[in-house]
Amino acid sequence: MDIQHTEGAVEFALPRSRSANERLHALIPGGAHTYAKGDDQYPEDLAPVISHGRGAHVWDVDGNRYVEYGSGLRSVSLGHAHPRVTEAVRRELDRGSNFARPSIVEVEAAERFLATVPTAEMVKFAKNGSDATTAAVRLARAVTGRPRVARCADHPFFSVDDWFIGTTPMSAGIPEATTELTVSFPYGDLAATEELLSRYEDEIACLILEPAGHTEPPTGYLEGLRELADRHGCVLVFDEMITGFRWSEAGAQGLYGVVPDLSTFGKALGNGCAVSALAGRRALMERGGLRHSGERVFLLSTTHGAETHSLAAAMAVQATYAEEGITARLHALGERLAAGVRDAAAGMGVGDHLVVRGRASNLVFATLDERGKPSQEYRTLFLRRLLAGGVLAPSFVVSSALSEADVDHTVDVVADACAVYRKALDAGDPTPWLGGRPVKPVFRRLA
Structure with missing residues (x-):
């Protein structure tokens, strides 16, 4: 990872992703084909452009590997390139689509x-x-x-x-x-x-x-x-x-x-x-x-x-869920993650400000300011620290490809992020830790 340590902060840079984002914006309105994937949803100049994924991990074009949550806007619940799904798709591709x-x-x-x-x-x-x-x-x-x-x-x-x-x-x-x-x-x-x-x-x-x-x-x-x-x-x-x-x-x-x-x-x-x-x-x-x-x-x-290969994928997904107890695994992983994040936040004194919500299989997090109000600035701070620790998490929605070690690593990174969150709360201003403009909500009237 391209990380430089400076006093009181970790500077994390993605030069190839930054260049790729410029190319995306030059050709695609919004720089992505889905607004929720836009680089305005991430800290300034820290929007990774993905090269590939396998299981619960993705790699960006800068060569960094991340534990990924909310994969494909919640669509990739079995993990990337799941062998059973991939094989079902491959069989149909050879037969016409x-x-x-x-x-x-x-x-x-x-x-x-x-x-x-x-x-x-x-x-x-x-x-x-x-x-x-x-x-x-x-x-x-x-x-x-x-x-x-x-x-x-x-x-x-x-x-x-x-x-x-x-x-x-x-x-x-x-x-x-x-x-x-x-x-x-x-x-x-x-x-x-x-x-x-x-x-x-x-x-x-x-x-x-x-x-x-x-x-x-x-x-x-x-x-x-x-x-x-x-x-x-x-x-x-x-x-x-x-x-x-x-x-x-x-x-x-x-x-x-x-x-x-x-x-x-x-x-x-x-x-x-x-x-x-x-x-x-x-x-x-x-x-x-x-x-x-x-x-x-x-x-x-x-x-x-x-399309036959997409329908084949759907059948493989349903078979995998039924035969491997996927829903139960999603809940178990989510419960482990939620408990770890809550403990880490409480331990750093920000349990009332970093809040995990939702069903265990579909967790999201809220970032609240000194007054307990939702804050895009504190979300930016939090996302920046997660990225620097190798965690890509617009949400905490789990996939069944996560290991317990992945979850435990995520909790460690969250603890480090919460230490910075505490400093910002004590200062009464997260600005020094943002690295640029705050992230923005998808639904807004002006660009």
């Missing part, structure tokens, strides 16, 4: 998915989560004849499409009339949701939410949403992009025992390969098919939605 008619792999993948998620009756595959969630919204509007979408206000992302992005600070280019058709309800508050449904009686097509997030659903909450949706005649949609597989092989719906009308899966489904799914009740899903007498719904139709 896309044809003029459905491949037999399409029905095999559908059978495997519906056996894994038995609460669904039909499934349609796509390449990304946004297409799947927007298809769910379109289908809900079609079957109810209603225009409005009610989305959970407490969950950060549902789709790149106008019905959602129009509700964020990055709403440029989206007509106000479109945005007005999306309303919000708070997570965990059935009374507020019922009030919203009554206010827009017979106008709301669906309730869409992540069934769980940084906290567990309150007792009876998901059951209450199911009852509200039924009583008000709207469609209940679970966005299981994150909860799918990480909560249980059958998603949060399988864990909590509440069946939505429609649900969407992605991320962990392909272990980094591009595959997502819209699943749900036959009576609704068939409206996007050919075997009904009603008006046709353009549900999902993507040229690459059924």
Whole structure:
């Protein structure tokens, strides 16, 4: 690693990554094809550009190796280049990937998915989560004849499409009339949701939410949403992009025992390969098919939605989860990491400022300032120290490829970072430890 020690700080430089980032910005708006991977999410001049990954480790173009968390925005839950997934993909690549008619792999993948998620009756595959969630919204509007979408206000992302992005600070280019058709309800508050449904009686097509997030659903909450949706005649949609597989092989719906009308899966489904799914009740899903007498719904139709190698990857992922107890391993690793980080933070006197949250398989961290308020400056300080210690962690979301030694190394690096965090808190100003501008939130009005 290119690290120089100076008094009171560790200077960590990434010259090749810095050059590569300049090339990225010259050709790609934002310097990345995903905003959450942008270099504005990292300390100034310390945004590693990745060369390759294996298991729980990645290497940047400067030759540095990191223990990686949140791999592929939570998609690589088995670790990079997982041999079982790689072999499944390789077999299909030699047989062709896309044809003029459905491949037999399409029905095999559908059978495997519906056996894994038995609460669904039909499934349609796509390449990304946004297409799947927007298809769910379109289908809900079609079957109810209603225009409005009610989305959970407490969950950060549902789709790149106008019905959602129009509700964020990055709403440029989206007509106000479109945005007005999306309303919000708070997570965990059935009374507020019922009030919203009554206010827009017979106008709301669906309730869409992540069934769980940084906290567990309150007792009876998901059951209450199911009852509200039924009583008000709207469609209940679970966005299981994150909860799918990480909560249980059958998603949060399988864990909590509440069946939505429609649900969407992605991320962990392909272990980094591009595959997502819209699943749900036959009576609704068939409206996007050919075997009904009603008006046709353009549900999902993507040229690459059924690439055989991505579907093969999905089948390999599901088999690996079932046969190797992956969800249980994710929870065990996450519990070890959370306990270690909390102990390290408490030991350095910053336990109230560096806070680990979420289910053990899906941990995030909050960086709080002297007043206990979320701070991008302290996040910058923390990320900078993690990177210098060989830990790439925009979150603490684990993969099953992590070893206990990886986790223990991470905790050691966190302890060192917390020592600096304490110094900054005592000084009342983290600026001397930032090395440049602070990191920025993805959703903001101005660049």
